[in-house]
Amino acid sequence: MSQTRKKTSSEGETKPQTSTVNKFLRGSKAESRKQNNDLKTTDSQPSDWIQKTATSETAKPLGLEMELRSSMEKNEHFLQKLGKKAVNKCLDLNNCGLTTADMKEMGEALEMIPELEELNLSWNSKVGGNLPLILQKFQKGSKIQMIELVDCSLTSEDGTFLGQLLPMLQSLEVLDLSINRDIVGSLNSIAQGLKSTSNLKVLKLHSCGLSQKSVKILDTAFRYLGELRKLDLSCNKDLGGGFEDSPAQLVMLKHLQVLDLHQCSLTADDVMSLTQVIPLLSNLQELDLSANKKMGSSSENLLSRLRFLPALKSLVINNCALESETFTALAEASVHLSALEVFDLSWNKCVGGNLKLLLETLKLSMSLQVLRLSSCSLVTEDVALLASVIQTGHLAKLQKLDLSYNDSICDAGWTMFCQNVRFLKELIELDISLRPSNFRDCGQWFRHLLYAVTKLPQITEIGMKRWILPASQEEELECFDQDKKRSIRFDHGRFQ
Known part of the structure; x- marks a missing residue:
């Protein structure tokens, strides 16, 4: 992410x-x-x-x-x-191109805003090396609740200063230090400061160069963060192996609702340790384990125990090289996830030919809004099964459906699907694009798709990249586009 x-x-x-x-x-x-x-x-x-x-x-x-x-x-x-102003106790200066000269002025400006609750300085590289100058006015009793410093080129010295400042910020609820790789050198100081931020609800350390050692350093602070709702450690590729020695304090995050560990190079031992922790986070609503390819052969126990997370609303597990056994375990557990709204299995080839394992889940998922099955090697039987589920009135809440990069589905399969997609009355986005290296002529199913679109009041975008429309179908689409009552984008590139 x-x-x-x-x-x-x-x-x-x-x-x-x-x-x-x-x-x-x-x-x-x-x-x-x-x-x-x-x-x-x-x-x-x-x-x-x-x-x-x-x-x-x-x-x-x-x-x-x-x-x-x-x-x-x-x-x-x-x-x-x-071109900014302070509004409702918030000062948003993200992506303002702040200069070194601005740093001193900002320190004085913040002194004149004693009731400040939210400060966003993200995407300003000159903040790096000047953080003490900017935030030096914050003292004990400060009402600041949110500090966002994404991609600010923060230095290790900035991190040390921040660690010393955190105990002063008793009202702090959101801290985002994402995309600042040099702060890893001062992570000990930051973790020590976090121990004093008992009201913290969101901690984001996305792409901060965290290592195996970093996980253990942060783990010492987790026991003090009992109110934490969101923890983002994603895109730290050197973090793999850091969870191998069970992170005992992670289980203390009883109120955690969002856990993002995508693209963290998780190892088999990491997965084994997380199997003991994640199912105990009973309030978890969003879990992202994407792009951890070593999970494919080692996550069977973890995925089977997801059934103990009844509040789970979003499960993103794309590109994890799932194997037959792990997908079966996931399918069996997903039946128990009645609150699921987002289910992303893209780029897991084992789904192809096995979508029937999710049949009961698809029938029982009354809340499902987003289903992503891109590049899953789906075959005609899979899409026929999906069409049957839709026809019988299930998936009624679906808003986004991604079936792209599944080039093995024949025209008959697309025909069955397009004949039934009209029953998805809340659908907003549909993607059936082909792979970049593949081009195919549209079959007669395209007319069924156009007809279905007239029955879908919410649809705004249909992805059809690399599908080639013959002249007659181009004319049909142009006539359809001339209907000013609808604003629907057919993204197919108009290849001839």
Whole structure:
């Protein structure tokens, strides 16, 4: 699961009529108004706030009042320059191209926003090496709840500083340090600091260069993170083997709802240890074990014990080189996952010819919204089975169906499928694309597909890459596209 860059959304905004910092200080939440009732800032102007501050029990000299006003104006200018503003106690400066010169200004700006709860500095490489300068104003009692520092080129020294700062941030709930590979050198300091963040609910260390040793370091902190809801250790390819000595404290995460271990090079011994832990995380709702190819021959026990996770809503296990025995164990366990909404088995070739093992699961899955079977070596019998399940009224909640890269299905199979896909009334996306190296002529099933689309009120996109439409079918599609009442994208490249 890759991180994606967020774009700034405030470009071209007109200049605010009042200070954006003061707007922030006033806030828009009722809770904020209640906590700060003495300031009466909801309807007051910036000058009112300054006046009340100046006449407080620690009355400030006129010179200090002027200095305060000057600082606020300067910080307002700083935010306007970036096309940003503080809204509802949140300051989002992700992907702003912050310069080294901006770092000092930001340190001063944060000092003027004492009620700050959410700070996002992601995708700004100059943050690296300057984190102490930026966050030095955070002190014990800070109300900060979320800090996002994705791909900020953080250094080992930044990590050490952050580890020392964490005990001050008692309200912190979300910490995202993803795509900062150099912080692994200061992981001991970070783990030590995490022990004091008992309210932490989300910890993301995606693609941080974690190693086998890193797992053991983090494990010492897990026992203190009893409120953790989401743990992302994905895309750390050197992590494999780190779970071999049973991570005893991981089982302490009783409230954990999301566990992401995709592309972590998990070994057979890792899987054996996780078999003792994962089934005990009874509140788990999302589990991603994708792209761990060594799981194929060693995950039978783990997958069979997933039946003990009744709250599981998303199971992503694509590209794990599952074998016949492990797929059978998974199929038997999946029958018990009645809350399942996302089921991704893509790139597991053993599914082909064996989809019948999932027949009961498909019939009982009343909540299933996303089913991905891309590149599973499906055969005509598999897609005929799927068509039969759909025809009998099952999978009624399905919104996304991916059958792409299954080139062995004959035209008769696609015909059966397209004749019945019209019963998926909530379907939004369908992908039946061919592999990049393969091109085939569309059969008569395409007319059935066009007819089915007219019966699907929610459909917006149909992937058909590498399917070649003859001239007559091109004309039919063009006529269909001219219907302005529907906005449906047929992605087939219009190969002739």
